[in-house]
Amino acid sequence: MTDIPPAENQDQPADFHCGYVALVGRPNVGKSTLMNRILGQKLSIVTAKPQTTRQRIAGIKTTRDGQVIYIDTPGIHLAAERALNRYMNRVAHAAFHEVDLILLLIEAGRWSKQDEHVARSLESVEAPVWLVVNKIDLVPEKSRLLQFLEQKVRTDRFSEVFLVAAKTGDGVDSLENRVKKFLPFSRPFYDEDQFTDRSERFLAAELIREQLMQRLHQELPYSLTVEVEEFKRTGGLIRIGAIVWVEREGQKQIVIGKGGDVLKFVGTRARQALEALFDEKVFVRLWVKVSRDWSDNERALRQFGFDEQN
């Protein structure tokens, strides 16, 4: 590198990298798990169900020599029939154009039509695309993994290929370092103690939704959303009041559970997760309400925070 700026140039320190990196891929490949692993903090919610992440969220990692702003995106999926799903695809695609680098995640041993669709839609993007093969713990034999890459994935489309397991941390350090060194020299964009661009209200709604998605089955996880109505710090306690919106009257009782047991369980688990995140005592109160077919209603989506600006 010959064009390192002089040290007196305050805007471009020669020893500090900073930039934006998007995590993209089809649903369920482990984008949010990877971001949480890198941050060492449970920031973005994770479940075994696809389409858990609905909105973009930045996770900011600041170290001595750099600040990497990872953008976790909703998974790009083919059948986007409802307004919410179309919104999710738009959010994911928008992230392509706002970043210095794109990490395309796939699952070790699996290359599906949806992966191909995402890879294709990245072809016209200006930022370089690196391939991150996640979940290598699921394919322990190296030879099978290499065979998969050779036969199923056209790796020549990517300038770099990484093998990682976000769940165990395998390979994540070296990925992080390569990413950081790749980013331009720049002063940090965020304060060093800031770890996300999202509000505490947003994080609270997400952690509550995560517990609901884990506890409920079939279409219910996709039929609900959480709106935080109250978020107040009083007397050494954070008081959180949230509405769980469902799409139909019949879903309400399932979310409440027999004698309220589902809601109680979810409230307790969410409180524990929120106390771990905020490192403060938390009190959670949940209500369930019906907003008919909200996930296919543009106005309801805006009310619940699914806004293009977010």
Ligand SMILES: Nc1nc2c(ncn2[C@@H]2O[C@H](COP(=O)(O)OP(=O)(O)O)[C@@H](O)[C@H]2O)c(=O)[nH]1
């Ligand atoms: N075995 C294994 N599972 C993983 C790994 N990374 C993520 N997962 C699991 O894959 C599922 C989807 O993860 P998530 O991060 O929500 O995927 P996203 O939809 O791409 O954000 C969850 O059940 C994760 O625990 C990994 O490295 N190994």
Ligand SMILES: [Mg+2]
């Ligand atoms: Mg996710």
